[in-house]
Amino acid sequence: MMTNVSTAAWMHRAWADGSSWKEVARQARQNGIKTVTSSISFTAYADDVAALERVDDPAVPAGRAYPGAIAGGSRSDRVKALVHAAALAPDERDALAH
Template sequence: MTTHTATAVLVHGAWADEASWDKVVRLLHARGIKTVTPRLPLSSLADDTATLNRALEPIEGPIVLVGHAYAGAVIATVQSPKVKALVYVTALAPDQGETVADVFYRNEHDDKAPKLAPDADGWIWLPTEAFGIAFAQHATHAEQQALAAAQLPISPACITVAVEQPLWKSLPAWYLVAEHDHMIPEKTQRFMAERMHAHISAYPMDHLPSVTAPERVEAIIVEAIEHSKA
């Protein structure tokens, strides 16, 4: 087993928690790659950035940041010099002056995409049935049930604030495009990946490949670590 000096920090998006990375973590550990899986509060982009910054502080050595979905915006807001590369897993990558909502709604969603709106307390939840239709349709029924039970809602404050200059403008980026994604259209993913000049891989996966295609996620993280000489 080769021991890598880089730490892969795996950041969950909306409606999933850090356990959604478990399969990828096991694969990376088998390669000798250290991992950290922080939990975001999903209360605002500023809160999530602060949480991620705190998680990065004690890590020694280089870091490769990996973000799923909404977390693509979060990983691009940190400024730690330890970060050497960014990996986007079906993730959102707003440019300076854009919000997460701007890129999320850039292209029309298909008829399997869920309708999203805040509840009476101001949180956006994913409808339970959406886990099997749009979010992780390639997962087992048991996995879909577990995801729905553990889902973390997101605040509109996460997706309606314009970002500052994103880190992908100064660091190498990798992007895993999910061709069967009903949450973020493939066309939108490719637009963002091409705009950031990312190293692009594309497969017929759903929105949560960390659960349904973990080997694909592992491979792109390893590629980012090796090519960035982290």
Template sequence: MSSGNVSAVLVHGAWADGSSWSKVIDGLKKQGIDAVAVPLPLTSLSEDVAALDRTLERIEGPVVLAGHAYAGAVIASSRSEKIRALVYVAALAPDEGETVGDVFYRGEMNPLAPTLAPDRHGLIWLPQEAFAQAFAQHATPQALAVLAAVQRPISVSCIGEAVGRPLWKDRPSWFLIAEQDLMINPETQHFMAVRMNAHVRSYQADHTPIVTAPDAVTHVVAEAVQAVSAR
């Protein structure tokens, strides 16, 4: 497989860091696709977009942007001319004027999903037990230990900031729907994917397929890279 000169840029969501993409990075490398994971501060949506744009400045040539969970809002808020396509991995895709919270709470929450509340610093942490119960219920004990140990809190301001015109209205998009997601209702994922007119790829995966179903994620990202490389 040849990706031409198209790189994959991978953006982590809440309670995670770039290492959550490690298996996908390896899978893409085996297919000849260079990948870079973006470090987000998770301090506000606008600051996260600025962090993404700083990473994109360092990359030569066109890119496919892939975002997990919260990062769906981040990847659609960039205006970089390098972006050729977007890949949503169990991700949130607010429309213009909506917030991340609007789409996250659109559907009924799963009973196993944790109750989320900010601490006195305005930061939302994922309860320890939620990693195994809802965040990545298909993960190995070793993977769960790492996810919990490296978790990074997300600021309330990230989920309360209304987005502008999302880039998915102007670029082709792919959406990996995680049908066993206990954090973001799969029905909400279907709703967003249809609204975006995305290429839908459905898998029996939990909320964090970048860790628990990396081959599926690699396949969808590579498909997007190939599609834009062929143009």
């Protein structure tokens, strides 16, 4: 496994918190990957993107459903790649809701 990767930023979904990624994050750390969980407020899309962008290190965000859209919405130079785990991945002009 590649160990010189940026920080893996695990983002929870609605009705959950960062602990939903606990086991995945533990296994990543055992393989030398720095991990953090990002707190998502679900108050506004821009606030949720800003929460991801507060990660100190270059990040590889990972999430499913709405967090995938948050990861895709970041324009930060520190976001180095995206991992969508069955996530929403709208095109730039697509709406998140109808």
